[in-house]
Amino acid sequence: MNDTRSLQTPHPLAAGMKGRCPRCGEGKLFAGFLDLAPRCERCGLDYAFVDAGDGPAVFVILIAGFIVVGAALVVEVMYEPPFWLHAALWGPLILAVTLAPLRIVKGVLVALQYHHKAAEGRLEGRERP
Numbered sequence: 001m002n003d004t005r006s007l008q009t010p011h012p013l014a015a016g017m018k019g020r021c022p023r024c025g026e027g028k029l030f031a032g033f034l035d036l037a038p039r040c041e042r043c044g045l046d047y048a049f050v051d052a053g054d055g056p057a058v059f060v061i062l063i064a065g066f067i068v069v070g071a072a073l074v075v076e077v078m079y080e081p082p083f084w085l086h087a088a089l090w091g092p093l094i095l096a097v098t099l100a101p102l103r104i105v106k107g108v109l110v111a112l113q114y115h116h117k118a119a120e121g122r123l124e125g126r127e128r129p
């Protein structure tokens with residue numbers, strides 16, 4: 001039982017969706033809209049380990065694309081509206097379904113990275129160059 005992560009560690013999905021620290025579940029994870037704080041203000045967890053990369057954007061793009069393209073196709077086939085109406089409808093929807101979940105998805109991926117101790121692959125016994 002050398003695991004320092006106690007049973008009081010919050011569920012990664014709950015902590016991530018709230019934008020809270022993955023270790024204590026109380027400190028803020030974000031300093032800006034998508035910028036991470038340097039460390040947890042409560043437990044002091046250093047967020048330098050975080051490397052979500054393009055993961056949040058990929059998930060959001062795939063889900064948002066499915067929603068917006070599907071809705072645009074259904075509306076086009078059923079109602080055949082003019083193109084200006086397509087632009088008026090899907091422009092705001094694109095903003096809503098991409099910006100709103102981006103922070104939540106990033107928080108969840110960071111919490112899952114901490115929970116599963118995910119890190120860059122390394123070969124044992126070899127020094128870094």
Ligand SMILES: [Zn+2]
Nearest residue numbers: 021024040043
């Ligand atoms: Zn914390």
